[in-house]
Amino acid sequence: MKIVSINNIIVFGVLILSVLCSFTNTTSSFEGGKRYYDSVCKCYVEKTFYNGNLLSVQQFVDSDYWIKTGVTVYFFENGDTSDLTSYQDGEMNGFSFHRHKNRKIAFEGNYKNSFPVGNWKYFDEEGFLVSEIIYESENPTELNADIRLEKFYGSGGKLFYTKSFSSADSFLLNVIDTTLYNSLLQKQANRTGRDIFMAICTSCHNPLKDATGPKLAGVTKRRTEKWLRSWISNSSKMIAEGDKQALALYNKWGKTSMTAFPLADAEMNKLIDYLKSIE
Ligand code: HEC
Numbered sequence: 077m078k079i080v081s082i083n084n085i086i087v088f089g090v091l092i093l094s095v096l097c098s099f100t101n102t103t104s105s106f107e108g109g110k111r112y113y114d115s116v117c118k119c120y121v122e123k124t125f126y127n128g129n130l131l132s133v134q135q136f137v138d139s140d141y142w143i144k145t146g147v148t149v150y151f152f153e154n155g156d157t158s159d160l161t162s163y164q165d166g167e168m169n170g171f172s173f174h175r176h177k178n179r180k181i182a183f184e185g186n187y188k189n190s191f192p193v194g195n196w197k198y199f200d201e202e203g204f205l206v207s208e209i210i211y212e213s214e215n216p217t218e219l220n221a222d223i224r225l226e227k228f229y230g231s232g233g234k235l236f237y238t239k240s241f242s243s244a245d246s247f248l249l250n251v252i253d254t255t256l257y258n259s260l261l262q263k264q265a266n267r268t269g270r271d272i273f274m275a276i277c278t279s280c281h282n283p284l285k286d287a288t289g290p291k292l293a294g295v296t297k298r299r300t301e302k303w304l305r306s307w308i309s310n311s312s313k314m315i316a317e318g319d320k321q322a323l324a325l326y327n328k329w330g331k332t333s334m335t336a337f338p339l340a341d342a343e344m345n346k347l348i349d350y351l352k353s354i355e
Pocket of ligand 1 (some may be wrong): 121170273276278280281288289290292295298299305306308311325326327329330332333334335337347
């Protein structure tokens with residue numbers, strides 16, 4: 077008689093166990109992740125994995141995995157938190173932050189009903205405050221959410237210019253230190269497309285794999301250049317205007333909004349050329 081090997085017994089045991097677990101936890105798996113009900117948070121949890129590492133944990137109030145609650149957390153490969161956003165009733169409500177690759181905070185602030193509120197702070201990779209955005213309304217709506225004061229700091233924490241917005245795209249520029257401001261313009265003129273991408277996009281995008289936002293390699297084949305320019309300048313506007321591709325993306329990515337980047341034409345051209353180069 078053939079002796080049943082210990083390996084077979086273990087494999088068989090694990091199979092039985094996982095079948096039992098899937099009955100008790102109602103865990104369901106999908107490509108790259110799993111979902112289950114968690115009795116501690118009394119909510120539904122979805123975990124995604126990349127190359128065997130935990131990539132994200134999201135919590136939902138409903139078994140359709142649609143209305144978010146609690147926190148949505150993304151992780152670096154070693155398990156450190158890369159970003160966190162609080163949710164209530166399916167809207168972003170509460171604290172949110174993103175980290176640079178070196179784990180220092182890139183930006184942090186609060187949301188109310190998915191609109192940014194209060195004081196948002198942006199830091200460079202060394203941890204120095206680079207800019208602050210102060211949202212004026214405590215009860216933001218479509219009409220007043222864009223009213224804000226932006227403050228920009230140079231090295232040594234010196235405030236050198238501010239922009240005060242009365243709507244999404246109309247602002248008053250106040251230059252406090254002309255020398256610093258002109259040297260910033262000069263530096264910006266010298267930036268390559270890759271520099272721009274590294275400075276403002278990598279907190280959410282990895283060119284080669286999905287992160288907080290989708291991977292961007294090949295994006296210039298998926299989208300027209302006109303669409304990309306308008307998306308990068310102000311994606312929320314496209315979503316609000318009902319652009320089909322924009323809406324599909326927004327829904328697919330758990331209704332997380334991408335920051336608006338109203339770049340000058342020269343900067344936008346360089347950024348688009350860079351995106352083309354990472355096909
Ligand atoms: C705060 C996080 C964040 C930052 C910063 C960010 N993005 Fe995004 N991006 C997203 C998310 C999330 C999506 C998915 C759509 C959505 O939910 O709005 C997205 C979608 C996109 C898309 C559409 C991808 C596709 O498959 O069509 C492009 C293009 C894009 N981003 C480019 C950029 C560029 C270029 C920058 C830097 C200028 C940038 N993003 C900065 C979060 C971000």
